[in-house]
Amino acid sequence: MDDITGSRQWRVPSSLPAAKLAGAVLLIALGLLFADGDAVRLVLAILTAAVLAGWAVRDLIAPVRLAVDPTGLSVIHGFAGHRLLPWTAVEAITVDRRPRLGLTSEVLEIDTGDSLHLFGRFDLGTTPEEVAAELRAVRPKQ
Known part of the structure; x- marks a missing residue:
């Protein structure tokens, strides 16, 4: 959207x-x-x-788990709230891949140093790798 x-x-x-x-x-x-x-x-x-x-x-x-705009990220927080993370607070955006029971699971990790926000495929409606690529492309250069 x-x-x-x-x-x-x-x-x-x-x-x-x-x-x-x-x-x-x-x-x-x-x-x-x-x-x-x-x-x-x-x-x-x-x-x-x-x-x-x-x-x-x-x-x-609260169907929206993650949102991005030029000011930063909005992540799900608590049961149905959202928390704004300015780009300056985001230290790393990574995708963790782990093999389990013959399948590979992917989790998008957004690290702020103080907190770690995890999102799976069913949170995002697409693969975490695709979302990570979009977030890195939108993220302002530091």
């Missing part, structure tokens, strides 16, 4: 909250189906579904 001021946003794919809510409903259905009179199983299924639904609500309330 580019606009004329040179800002860009990366957000959670719209299908992800729907999948999380569907998973929550499925967990409750499975809990009801397999509880067999055991309240602990049902309560555990409901609690897990509530956490998953809360995670989906966060995606709906």
